[in-house]
Amino acid sequence: MDKMKIGIILGGLSSEKDISLESGRNIFSKIDRKKYEPISIFMDSRAALWEIPLKLLMRNSTRDIEDDLREEAKPLLYEDLKGRIDLAFLALHGKYGEDGCMQGLLELLDIPYTGSGVLASALGMDKDFCRRFLAASGIDVPKTVSVPRQDWESPRQADTLERIEARIGFPCVIKPSREGCSTAVTKIVSRASVGRALENAFAWDSTALVEEFLTGVEVTCGVLEGEKPFPLVPSETIPTDADSILSLEDKFLYGKGENKTPARLPEEVLKKIQDTALATFLALNLRCYARIDMFVLADGRVVVLEPNTLPGMTPSTVLFHQAAALDMTQSALIDLIIAAAVKAHRTKRGPL
Numbered sequence: 629m630d631k632m633k634i635g636i637i638l639g640g641l642s643s644e645k646d647i648s649l650e651s652g653r654n655i656f657s658k659i660d661r662k663k664y665e666p667i668s669i670f671m672d673s674r675a676a677l678w679e680i681p682l683k684l685l686m687r688n689s690t691r692d693i694e695d696d697l698r699e700e701a702k703p704l705l706y707e708d709l710k711g712r713i714d715l716a717f718l719a720l721h722g723k724y725g726e727d728g729c730m731q732g733l734l735e736l737l738d739i740p741y742t743g744s745g746v747l748a749s750a751l752g753m754d755k756d757f758c759r760r761f762l763a764a765s766g767i768d769v770p771k772t773v774s775v776p777r778q779d780w781e782s783p784r785q786a787d788t789l790e791r792i793e794a795r796i797g798f799p800c801v802i803k804p805s806r807e808g809c810s811t812a813v814t815k816i817v818s819r820a821s822v823g824r825a826l827e828n829a830f831a832w833d834s835t836a837l838v839e840e841f842l843t844g845v846e847v848t849c850g851v852l853e854g855e856k857p858f859p860l861v862p863s864e865t866i867p868t869d870a871d872s873i874l875s876l877e878d879k880f881l882y883g884k885g886e887n888k889t890p891a892r893l894p895e896e897v898l899k900k901i902q903d904t905a906l907a908t909f910l911a912l913n914l915r916c917y918a919r920i921d922m923f924v925l926a927d928g929r930v931v932v933l934e935p936n937t938l939p940g941m942t943p944s945t946v947l948f949h950q951a952a953a954l955d956m957t958q959s960a961l962i963d964l965i966i967a968a969a970v971k972a973h974r975t976k977r978g979p980l
């Protein structure tokens with residue numbers, strides 16, 4: 629039988645494109661070559677696709693790759709993609725890759741893809757709407773005030789400040805609604821810093837969130853879709869500086885930050901984390917795989933910070949630790965994701 633051609637799509641337009649490169653080349657190197665033929669496909673910063681050879685895939689950054697595309701790579705037109713690959717493994721993260729845009733395009737091209745469908749991806753990316761939806765499903769989320777840019781730029785700025793002070797207070801966290809990798813996520817301790825933090829967030833999105841500063845244990849739990857969805861073993865995320873915001877480096881750079889799997893919490897708390905992760909997966913109709921980030925507060929509340937619908941797949945990423953706790957190799961996890969995607973797209977009616 630012919631091997632299934634898996635187009636691993638990486639790079640893209642978002643602030644997370646370099647993490648995507650790490651995820652993509654890890655998938656490329658771990659994927660089971662007895663079953664699959666991997667093809668690395670780079671999305672450049674104008675969203676054009678290129679089939680790239682190994683020597684480009686091994687470059688240090690998406691910028692380095694982009695510099696040499698014309699000499700070293702072959703353009704791949706979207707209309708030719710279906711003839712070249714059987715399934716798209718989305719190693720993209722963030723805007724346009726993880727938020728339903730790429731998913732919609734692949735639906736129109738009739739190409740199956742890994743991860744969640746159009747609506748679930750869009751909801752997963754938009755923290756504002758996601759929280760409204762999760763809260764309505766009975767899932768605990770941080771106390772949040774959402775601030776549309778036009779409200780902040782209106783003459784009624786004082787009303788917004790009052791709303792923040794009354795509903796959230798200080799310290800609080802301000803962030804763009806749709807971003808990733810801690811981009812423009814700021815902890816502030818007084819009213820005087822609200823403006824700067826909001827403007828920082830508005831550089832990335834037209835809605836900013838102001839939310840309660842959560843103190844407790846930050847945890848994260850993967851969910852996989854086997855016969856039916858099931859949670860993995862929760863991990864605890866340990867920031868380098870307990871009082872600050874986890875940076876990109878904390879999360880993805882070798883030797884920075886720390887994770888412990890399983891999280892060092894009592895059995896019943898681990899169970900509650902798993903139940904919450906699974907409930908979030910089901911409420912949002914996530915598919916294939918996802919990773920849900922949460923906080924366990926001192927009073928026992930398990931609060932969902934955000935779902936990651938295309939979580940990092942870098943070699944050291946926590947999702948692989950959680951799979952390893954079930955004796956699942958990186959290659960087996962990749963295999964499971966592809967199998968789930970094949971099944972989801974075979975049985976869907978309309979877009980996933």
Ligand SMILES: Nc1ncnc2c1ncn2[C@@H]1O[C@H](COP(=O)(O)OP(=O)(O)O)[C@@H](O)[C@H]1O
Nearest residue numbers: 801807808809810811813839840841842873874
């Ligand atoms: N309300 C909060 N309280 C405490 N820490 C937070 C809060 N919001 C974010 N953080 C910290 O910042 C990190 C990034 O925030 P998050 O909302 O997950 O944004 P992103 O989508 O950029 O990952 C989190 O992993 C957490 O460590």
Ligand SMILES: [Mg+2]
Nearest residue numbers: 809810921934
């Ligand atoms: Mg996050």
